[in-house]
Amino acid sequence: NQGMSDEQIFQAGLIVKKKSGVGYVDRFRQRLMFPISDSQNRVVGFTSRTLANIVFPEEDFGGKYINSPQTAIYDKSRVRYGWPLAKETIRQKKYLIVVEGNLDAVMAHQAGTVNTIAVSGTAMTLEHIKLIKRYANNMILAFDGDAAGSRAAFRSFALGWQQDMNLK
Numbered sequence: 001n002q003g004m005s006d007e008q009i010f011q012a013g014l015i016v017k018k019k020s021g022v023g024y025v026d027r028f029r030q031r032l033m034f035p036i037s038d039s040q041n042r043v044v045g046f047t048s049r050t051l052a053n054i055v056f057p058e059e060d061f062g063g064k065y066i067n068s069p070q071t072a073i074y075d076k077s078r079v080r081y082g083w084p085l086a087k088e089t090i091r092q093k094k095y096l097i098v099v100e101g102n103l104d105a106v107m108a109h110q111a112g113t114v115n116t117i118a119v120s121g122t123a124m125t126l127e128h129i130k131l132i133k134r135y136a137n138n139m140i141l142a143f144d145g146d147a148a149g150s151r152a153a154f155r156s157f158a159l160g161w162q163q164d165m166n167l168k
Contacts, residue, residue, distance in 0.1 A: 013045065013068040028066065034102055036068065039131070041084035045074035047102045065101070077125040080132075081105050081118040087135055089114040095138035098124070098156070100149055104142075124156035129163045138166045 006024055009015050015024040031048035038044045045068030068074050082105040090096040097116040099105050108116035119128060132139060141156055143149035160167045 011071065013071050013074070027068075031066065034106070036074065036079055036081060036102075037084050038073075038079055039083060039087075044068075044079060045071070045076075047081070049103065076123065078127045078131075080128055082109065083117050083131075085109060086115055086117050090117075090132075090135045094136050095140065096132060096136055097140045097142050100143045100152070124152065124159055126159055126163075129159050129165065133163055133165060137164070138168075140168045 016027050028048045030051050033046050033048045035043040036045040047067045081102045093115050099118045102118045105116050105118040141153050143153050157167050
């Protein structure tokens with residue numbers, strides 16, 4: 001409706017080529033979608049959770065969660081989910097909570113813990129740490145207790161300590 005070509009929509013990561021190689025299909029079909037915003041609150045990508053196992057249990061729509069791919073405007077190593085809504089509370093409270101999943105951040109905000117953000121796939125980066133440090137020096141990691149969450153926590157501790165952050 002906005003006059004974008006299929007190629008532009010493909011480059012934005014909203015559609016994928018069909019397996020046949022002819023035509024496109026919506027990357028986020030049958031999913032609950034959430035916008036991912038940059039530090040200036042501009043939408044740069046999307047994250048989604050499948051509804052297939054709830055609404056369409058017989059069909060396979062890929063993984064449980066799908067995010068926009070890396071694009072010219074979406075760089076997951078720089079984006080923190082929920083940051084535009086959390087940053088002023090983080091500055092006021094002088095600490096933040098980092099969770100693993102975007103829905104974890106949504107639920108924390110809904111419960112009133114607005115100084116919570118999520119990193120994509122528990123991939124905390126030096127870019128994340130540097131931005132966070134401008135607002136607070138204290139960070140609580142609340143990743144899942146599985147092996148992937150534990151590995152991510154140890155990597156995040158190492159990065160945070162390199163930047164003289166206080167981590168729990």
